Amino acid sequence: MRHHTLEHRFVRNAPRELEPGVLYISMEYATAVHSCCCGCGERVVTPFTPTDWRITFDGESVTLNPSVGNWNQDCRSHYVIERNRVVECGRWSDVRVEAERRRDMRAKAAYYGRAAASARPDTPPTAHAVDTEQTSGIWSRFWAWLST
Numbered sequence: 001m002r003h004h005t006l007e008h009r010f011v012r013n014a015p016r017e018l019e020p021g022v023l024y025i026s027m028e029y030a031t032a033v034h035s036c037c038c039g040c041g042e043r044v045v046t047p048f049t050p051t052d053w054r055i056t057f058d059g060e061s062v063t064l065n066p067s068v069g070n071w072n073q074d075c076r077s078h079y080v081i082e083r084n085r086v087v088e089c090g091r092w093s094d095v096r097v098e099a100e101r102r103r104d105m106r107a108k109a110a111y112y113g114r115a116a117a118s119a120r121p122d123t124p125p126t127a128h129a130v131d132t133e134q135t136s137g138i139w140s141r142f143w144a145w146l147s148t
């Protein structure tokens with residue numbers, strides 16, 4: 001782990017070149033992005049949604065929950081950002097990564113299924129499908145942010 005602390009920076013848009021050791025936070029786009037704390041330089045994007053990450057700002061430092069697991073990158077680093085400190089967590093096995101992916105999919109399906117049902121009361125309660133409109137809304141918001 002090359003970076004043991006991160007400096008938080010509230011921004012509107014993330015810069016194209018990320019400064020290592022900085023956690024860029026955009027409230028406007030409900031997303032944070034940082035350069036992987038292991039030092040590999042991969043861009044790590046953590047969107048804030050009810051089923052993804054939550055950010056806590058205590059006025060001096062930020063805490064990001066849950067942990068950041070860079071399973072799709074070569075380094076496969078895994079850490080939590082707690083009051084701007086980077087706390088390394090153990091590496092996960094493939095089985096655990098797969099279990100987490102499934103849990104995440106279930107959580108999203110459950111959340112967006114419910115949100116979709118309450119947003120449109122005429123929708124039959126049997127509709128459990130992920131609301132693609134809302135999901136793609138998050139992604140386009142995301143891409144708009146990354147590509148500016």
Ligand SMILES: [Zn+2]
Nearest residue numbers: 036038040075
């Ligand atoms: Zn890394």
